[in-house]
Amino acid sequence: MKSEPDELSIDAALATQTIAWFGVRNYQARNFMRDTMRVGDGVLFYHSSCAEPGIAGIAEVASVAYPDDTQFESASKYFDPKATPENPRWFQVDIHAACKTRLLGLPEMRTCEALSDMLVLKKGSRLSITPVTANEWATIMGLLGK
DNA sequence: GCCAACGTTGGC
DNA sequence: GCCAACGTTGGC
Numbered sequence: 001m002k003s004e005p006d007e008l009s010i011d012a013a014l015a016t017q018t019i020a021w022f023g024v025r026n027y028q029a030r031n032f033m034r035d036t037m038r039v040g041d042g043v044l045f046y047h048s049s050c051a052e053p054g055i056a057g058i059a060e061v062a063s064v065a066y067p068d069d070t071q072f073e074s075a076s077k078y079f080d081p082k083a084t085p086e087n088p089r090w091f092q093v094d095i096h097a098a099c100k101t102r103l104l105g106l107p108e109m110r111t112c113e114a115l116s117d118m119l120v121l122k123k124g125s126r127l128s129i130t131p132v133t134a135n136e137w138a139t140i141m142g143l144l145g146k
Numbered sequence: 147g148c149c150a151a152c153g154t155t156g157g158c
Numbered sequence: 159g160c161c162a163a164c165g166t167t168g169g170c
Contacts, residue, residue: 002168026153049168106169124151126167148170155164 001059001095002048002120002128010045010057013097019059022068022092023078029129034065034091036131043095044132044140046120047103054105055140063094101144114139 001021003009013019024030038061045057067088070078083089109115119130132140 004168028153053169124167126152128167150169151167153164153166155162157162158160 001043002046004049005047005056006050009047010097010100013045013057013059013095014100016097018062019095019097020092021095022070024068024092024128025078025080025090026127029127030091032129032131033093037061037065037093039064042132042137044137045097048128052103052105054103054109055101055144056103057097057100058146059095059097061093062096065091065093068092101146104140104143108143112139112143 003013008019021033024033041061043059043061044055045059047053047056067085068078068090070076071080071083071088071090072085073079074081078090080089106121109118109121115121115136118132118136119125119127
């Protein structure tokens, strides 16, 4: 899951009990949260749009998906006039930050053959949430010494 | 700040 | 349902 450290860094996430991952406004990313995430799933906390993009920590999914209230709030930048509480369009999950890791930067990830198919590394990939396979997870834990 | 890549919107 | 125009993302 991508987070801009200026918005929410791994340090800030660790200082927060439960992080509500609101504001996702992309259908694919929404579907990953709603349809494939389960409580207890591992999360790679990725710093994006910053000097050193890469994996900065590990977190855990702490809830199933539930409606993102900001879609109903007309004053919110995440407001969606086409969404209603009866028929919500956008969902969020709760996340619990587990630990900070050394920064596993993009260049290092790209040199790793076992990670070459990771969605987040694909050219032009802009999805803020992408799935990680069990093998990719294991490879990354190895690189992080976890 | 640039720009490639991608998603969304809306006219037709 | 096509596709041009536009907006956004995010690495560099």
